[in-house]
Amino acid sequence: MPGAVSQFLDATETENPDAPDPCADATPEDTMNGGITIDGLTKRYGAVTAVDRLTFDVEPGVVTGFLGPNGAGKTTTLRMLLGLVTPTAGRALIDGRDYAELREPRRVVGAVLEATGFHPGRRGRDHLRILAQAGGIPGSRVEEVLDRVALADAAHRRVGGYSLGMRQRLGLASALLGDPKVLILDEPANGLDPAGMADLRDLLRELAGEGRTILMSSHVLSEVSQTVNRVVIVAGGTVRYAGPLSELTAAKGETLESAFLRLTSSPDNDPATGTTTAPARS
Numbered sequence: 528m529p530g531a532v533s534q535f536l537d538a539t540e541t542e543n544p545d546a547p548d549p550c551a552d553a554t555p556e557d558t559m560n561g562g563i564t565i566d567g568l569t570k571r572y573g574a575v576t577a578v579d580r581l582t583f584d585v586e587p588g589v590v591t592g593f594l595g596p597n598g599a600g601k602t603t604t605l606r607m608l609l610g611l612v613t614p615t616a617g618r619a620l621i622d623g624r625d626y627a628e629l630r631e632p633r634r635v636v637g638a639v640l641e642a643t644g645f646h647p648g649r650r651g652r653d654h655l656r657i658l659a660q661a662g663g664i665p666g667s668r669v670e671e672v673l674d675r676v677a678l679a680d681a682a683h684r685r686v687g688g689y690s691l692g693m694r695q696r697l698g699l700a701s702a703l704l705g706d707p708k709v710l711i712l713d714e715p716a717n718g719l720d721p722a723g724m725a726d727l728r729d730l731l732r733e734l735a736g737e738g739r740t741i742l743m744s745s746h747v748l749s750e751v752s753q754t755v756n757r758v759v760i761v762a763g764g765t766v767r768y769a770g771p772l773s774e775l776t777a778a779k780g781e782t783l784e785s786a787f788l789r790l791t792s793s794p795d796n797d798p799a800t801g802t803t804t805a806p807a808r809s
């Protein structure tokens with residue numbers, strides 16, 4: 528699913544009535560490590576099990592790709608991590624806490640989930656200014672993040688006239704406003720042209736190099752293989768592989784794409800059959 532901002536969540540998107548007050552005063556979380564822990568995470572919608580006992584960790588300082596076929600449960604997992612969907616069972620923790628327990632969520636987590644959250648008549652810069660103001664973030668951050676995502680030249684234009692790639696950049700800029708330790712990105716490469724992909728790759732590596740935790744879902748495997756250090760592959764709501772990309776591809780001398788197809792389509796690797804060899808926790 529392509530993305531915009533969830534760091535500044537629209538209350539209508541959440542099914543969790545206990546989501547934190549985004550305007551609440553908070554204490555800086557200087558000591559946080561920013562790792563993500565997914566532990567036995569399960570979500571059922573009636574007869575549909577969207578996410579089935581997922582368990583994996585995401586480390587700070589590297590870019591982790593979150594991969595899976597359509598309907599694999601990626602978005603549902605990311606939404607549970609962000610407190611937008613309540614798990615049926617298990618936990619999705621950021622720095623050891625539920626999202627709702629984070630004292631300063633906007634400065635801890637930046638996220639890009641959906642491409643529909645922008646007011647089309649609003650200029651890109653104004654969109655960021657409003658978010659910064661609502662979040663108690665200094666206005667000077669607006670120009671910093673515009674520069675960082677290479678959107679400064681288009682910041683005076685109305686968002687309704689933006690291309691998908693430009694909206695992706697604006698979503699990323701919005702997520703970066705609070706200078707968060709953790710970035711959760713749903714399909715950030717969707718709609719980007721080759722230059723945009725290269726920019727995104729450089730930016731994500733740079734952000735990871737600053738010690739941030741980056742979890743990004745993507746269907747663009749060629750791009751993922753050039754960007755991420757680790758991968759978590761899910762299918763049918765279960766983890767098929769979680770670990771370093773290099774180990775996945777080296778094991779059988781295959782590309783990420785062929786490993787992905789093998790892990791997500793072969794019944795021999797279906798955890799439901801009990802024959803998976805993939806480590807559940809990275």
Ligand SMILES: Nc1ncnc2c1ncn2[C@@H]1O[C@H](COP(=O)(O)OP(=O)(O)OP(=O)(O)O)[C@@H](O)[C@H]1O
Pocket residue numbers: 528572575576577578595596597598599600601602603604
């Ligand atoms: N609100 C909901 N109500 C019922 N079923 C849902 C709901 N949200 C997700 N699902 C189902 O859960 C499963 C996982 O969906 P999810 O959107 O998490 O997958 P995904 O991996 O993000 O897929 P895609 O790559 O297509 O975006 C799908 O079968 C989907 O239909």
